[in-house]
Amino acid sequence: MKSILSFLGGIIFTLVVLAGLGYLAVKAGMVPANADGKPAALESWVANTALQAALARDTKELRNPIQPSEENLISGVHLYAENCAICHGASDAKPSKLAKGFYIEAPQLAKDGVEDDPEAASFWKVKHGIRFTAMPSFTTTLQDEEIWKLAMFLRQMDKLPPAVDAEWKKVPSVAATPAPN
Ligand code: HEC
Numbered sequence: 001m002k003s004i005l006s007f008l009g010g011i012i013f014t015l016v017v018l019a020g021l022g023y024l025a026v027k028a029g030m031v032p033a034n035a036d037g038k039p040a041a042l043e044s045w046v047a048n049t050a051l052q053a054a055l056a057r058d059t060k061e062l063r064n065p066i067q068p069s070e071e072n073l074i075s076g077v078h079l080y081a082e083n084c085a086i087c088h089g090a091s092d093a094k095p096s097k098l099a100k101g102f103y104i105e106a107p108q109l110a111k112d113g114v115e116d117d118p119e120a121a122s123f124w125k126v127k128h129g130i131r132f133t134a135m136p137s138f139t140t141t142l143q144d145e146e147i148w149k150l151a152m153f154l155r156q157m158d159k160l161p162p163a164v165d166a167e168w169k170k171v172p173s174v175a176a177t178p179a180p181n
Contacts, residue, residue: 076153094175
């Protein structure tokens, strides 16, 4: 009994010392707070693994209820132009000034697209956002139907019907925004 207690005491002591060292490291400025650096391997692993686990758990039952029509795809293009192009670029795939400064780079989707991802995965990312990155949640600002239209557009971005592609090409480049004063 006595040896179990001293063993447990040892564990608790070690945990307290580790927590104290962690606290001191944060207070001493040893944990980076800047956005103009690259994430550490452990940080990337935790963020990516958590995201994949959440997607696997939450998207199993998700099905796109929207008709795959040109009209809905064009709505997707317009929603993208209004809400996403500032970070993910237009069809020229040139990043805005804003996008160049993110800690975790925002992919320019015309170049590094998500056509291979299931629509449900893109739906989840847009609805809930991606923690630890600049990817916002649109849960309170877009309706589910609008998010599905966006997910459908993203899935077909590299093989759009001509009328939809023409609309996509009309979205103005964001390379120069926000405008310099
Ligand atoms: C303020 C900037 C910002 C806005 C606005 C934004 N995003 Fe993002 N988004 C990001 C960043 C940064 C990432 C990268 C996150 C990562 O790598 O985990 C991202 C990631 C994504 C991804 C995952 C890409 C991949 O390769 O897996 C998708 C899909 C996406 N965004 C779609 C959208 C859509 C659709 C909109 C508009 C409704 C939007 N985003 C608006 C910053 C933004």
